[in-house]
Amino acid sequence: MKRTGWKRALLLLLVVTSAASATPGDTLWARRALRQQLFFIHYLQQTPPDTPFTSLARLDTFLQRAERAWLRHTPLQEAALRRLSPYVYLLLVASATQFTPLPRPLECHVYRRYMVPAFLANFDDAAPATHPERAHLIAYAPDLEVITSPLLFECALPDFTWQALYQRLQRLPDLIQAYQLRASSDSLLHARLQRTSRLISRRLPLLTLEALRRQQQFGQVFLELAAQASRFTQPRYLRALGHSLWNDLRQRKQTDQALAVLDLLARSLPASELPPDTLRAWYLHTDSTRGLQRFQLFSRAPLPVLLPSERRHTLQGRYLELQQQQEVDISQWQGKWVLLDFWATWCTPCIAQIPKLRALHRQYGDQIVLLSISSDAVTGGAPVDTVRAFMQRHGIDYPVLYDRPDASLTRQFEIFGFPSLLLLNPEGYLMVAAASPGRYMLTLPEVQAFLEQRTRFACGQD
Numbered sequence: 001m002k003r004t005g006w007k008r009a010l011l012l013l014l015v016v017t018s019a020a021s022a023t024p025g026d027t028l029w030a031r032r033a034l035r036q037q038l039f040f041i042h043y044l045q046q047t048p049p050d051t052p053f054t055s056l057a058r059l060d061t062f063l064q065r066a067e068r069a070w071l072r073h074t075p076l077q078e079a080a081l082r083r084l085s086p087y088v089y090l091l092l093v094a095s096a097t098q099f100t101p102l103p104r105p106l107e108c109h110v111y112r113r114y115m116v117p118a119f120l121a122n123f124d125d126a127a128p129a130t131h132p133e134r135a136h137l138i139a140y141a142p143d144l145e146v147i148t149s150p151l152l153f154e155c156a157l158p159d160f161t162w163q164a165l166y167q168r169l170q171r172l173p174d175l176i177q178a179y180q181l182r183a184s185s186d187s188l189l190h191a192r193l194q195r196t197s198r199l200i201s202r203r204l205p206l207l208t209l210e211a212l213r214r215q216q217q218f219g220q221v222f223l224e225l226a227a228q229a230s231r232f233t234q235p236r237y238l239r240a241l242g243h244s245l246w247n248d249l250r251q252r253k254q255t256d257q258a259l260a261v262l263d264l265l266a267r268s269l270p271a272s273e274l275p276p277d278t279l280r281a282w283y284l285h286t287d288s289t290r291g292l293q294r295f296q297l298f299s300r301a302p303l304p305v306l307l308p309s310e311r312r313h314t315l316q317g318r319y320l321e322l323q324q325q326q327e328v329d330i331s332q333w334q335g336k337w338v339l340l341d342f343w344a345t346w347c348t349p350c351i352a353q354i355p356k357l358r359a360l361h362r363q364y365g366d367q368i369v370l371l372s373i374s375s376d377a378v379t380g381g382a383p384v385d386t387v388r389a390f391m392q393r394h395g396i397d398y399p400v401l402y403d404r405p406d407a408s409l410t411r412q413f414e415i416f417g418f419p420s421l422l423l424l425n426p427e428g429y430l431m432v433a434a435a436s437p438g439r440y441m442l443t444l445p446e447v448q449a450f451l452e453q454r455t456r457f458a459c460g461q462d
Contacts, residue, residue: 056109059093059102063114066092083122086115087142108155116157116165119147123168141196144172148203153210153240166211172200206237213245218257221245226264235273239265243282250286258286259294266298289427305450306423306431309440313413313428319401322374322388330371330401337368339447340422342410344375345382345390347418354394356444361398364451372400375410375418421447 070084084092093102093110101107122143148169157165176197180190205228212221225241242265249258262283265274283291293307314334321328341357343350361370376382382390384402391400403409413422421442423431430440431450 056106059106059109060113063089063092063110083118084114085122085143086119086146089114089118090146104154108151111151111155112157112161115146116161119143120164120168141192141199144196144199144203148199148207150234150236150240152207153237153244159214162210162214166207169200169204169207173197173204176200206241209241210244213241213248216248218245218249218254222257222261222264225261235269239269239273246282246286255287255290259283259290262286262291263294263298266295289425289429305446305453306433306442308425308427308429309432311430311440313424313430315424315428317407317409319404319409320384322384322391322400322402323397325388328401333369333371334428335426337426338424339368339370340409340413340420340424341370341372342375342413342415342418342420342422343372344379344418345387346376346379350419351394353419353444354396358395358397360444360448360451364455365398367454368451370398372396372398373403373409374400375403375415378403378405378408378410417441423447423450 067084089110102110147165152165176193180193180197209221209224212224221241222245225238225245242261246258246261246265249255249261262279266279280292280295283295285291289308296307315330315338316334317331318327318329320326339360343353357370357372374381374387376387381387387400387402401409413420421444422440423442425431431442433439433442433446
């Protein structure tokens with residue numbers, strides 16, 4: 001282990017040891033705290049980890065060796081001291097990893113396999129009323145902070161373990177009150193008990209929400225989260241509870257409720273706690289169409305230029321494609337971003353727009369299909385050969401369909417003026433301008449701004 005890591009570990013231990021300094025009456029507390037911390041220093045000096053914790057096996061080997069060494073180090077008659085403190089487990093791992101956080105799966109493994117069982121065993125040793133001096137174990141707030149950390153909500157404890165832990169934590173306020181009456185003459189112990197009491201009073205409402213979630217009372221949990229969102233002093237708790245609730249609702253196909261939970265998280269959590277790319281992935285995992293719209297409306301990302309509408313179309317049918325001079329099935333473009341450009345050879349504004357469409361096709365052709373539709377046959381304009389000659393004269397190099405009166409795309413999309421631009425998303429929904437959601441006909445600057453925004457977002461610039 002590097003020397004700098006040892007300095008940090010020993011400094012942390014000095015702080016903990018000074019905080020746990022005992023009065024003459026604190027015999028059990030003194031033996032427990034000081035014995036474990038001295039063991040901790042001695043053990044790491046004698047048995048430093050020789051490999052990084054890249055797997056559960058290596059992590060288990062290290063911690064199990066520490067447990068066996070502790071059992072050899074502890075007098076057998078002191079049964080209450082035979083389990084390492086959850087906080088000492090934390091110190092062991094933190095120091096052995098140079099205070100670098102473990103990957104989440106390994107962190108949850110340590111929490112479930114070592115910290116929670118140790119807390120339950122030590123709590124049961126401390127709880128009997130026949131041993132009032134064990135109030136010092138109840139007053140050990142660092143253990144409680146470890147056990148009620150966000151890992152409690154993030155690490156998916158089995159229901160049996162959760163119930164055992166929740167029942168004991170619910171008993172803490174009464175135990176603390178009883179011990180405070182007995183410890184009225186011990187000012188140091190009284191102060192420790194007060195600290196533990198304040199801590200559990202902050203954590204119990206969160207534990208109650210987790211209990212309700214496990215009982216599938218999702219509506220009540222959501223209302224409580226919404227009411228308390230602004231009072232969460234540690235956003236990680238809100239994220240952990242919200243994520244669990246969202247996942248439950250999503251798995252039960254309650255899409256509207258799942259989206260509402262994400263809206264709450266988007267409004268309440270800072271970007272440092274819930275990065276936009278993570279939030280966006282959760283929204284899209286819930287509903288690919290409405291999720292993106294809600295993400296853009298409720299997240300800290302810039303408001304998009306375009307949004308999906310409720311109007312959906314399916315691309316189908318065979319039409320003459322004038323570049324290839326053969327009929328093509330337009331269903332091949334279903335599932336992609338498709339920009340439909342309706343125009344006619346007699347339309348002067350359409351002619352003026354061709355160079356801009358050509359530039360857009362060259363810049364964004366890998367992201368979007370530009371499908372130009374000549375409406376000449378529907379509007380009494382030029383025949384096929386004239387339209388093809390028009391394309392060559394104006395340098396049109398993107399696909400052009402020649403619409404036909406018997407299955408007119410112009411009429412299907414209710415086109416009444418030219419040029420008209422419509423944008424279909426991969427699910428087939430027409431995009432509308434965010435500033436005027438009832439308008440399906442888009443302008444070319446709006447389409448360009450939307451594509452630029454998508455490109456910036458994909459590159460992580462927003």
